[in-house]
Amino acid sequence: MYSVTKRIEFCYGHRLLDYGGICKHPHGHNALAEIEIRTDMLDTRNMVCDFSDIKRGIKGWIDRELDHKMVLRRDDPLVPPLQALGEPIYLVDSNPTVELIAKLIFTCAKEQGFNVVKVRVWETPTSFATYMGE
Secondary structure (H helix, E strand, O other): OEEEEEEEEEEEEEOOOOOOOHHHOOEEEEEEEEEEEEEOOOOOOOOOOOHHHHHHHHHHHHHHHOOOEEEEEOOOOOHHHHHHOOOOEEEEOOOOOHHHHHHHHHHHHHHOOOOEEEEEEEEEOOEEEEEOOO
């Protein structure tokens, strides 16, 4: 079994609704995503996959959809005023936890044809969430 892991840095803001802690307030993170891709056999280039393919595909999606955006639940009362101001937002159906963000990136990688086995997103230098699929 072979694997490669690509690290991708991005920034995002969010808040958690129906939550009693300090994360109920809008705040931001400098995140680091680690995308692990595995295979039993190397390709004709003797690679699991090219890091530049991961960068182009998955980092491209992160840059377009998540980087420097407020990730908010669709029913968050902040959505209409932010939309009216033209602020960049990314809407999700449930609380935008780091666990959900890891799953979003995992799904993006799968949809692009990568044999992703794990996505880890570091929300802070000491805290991360991992999604490994169903």
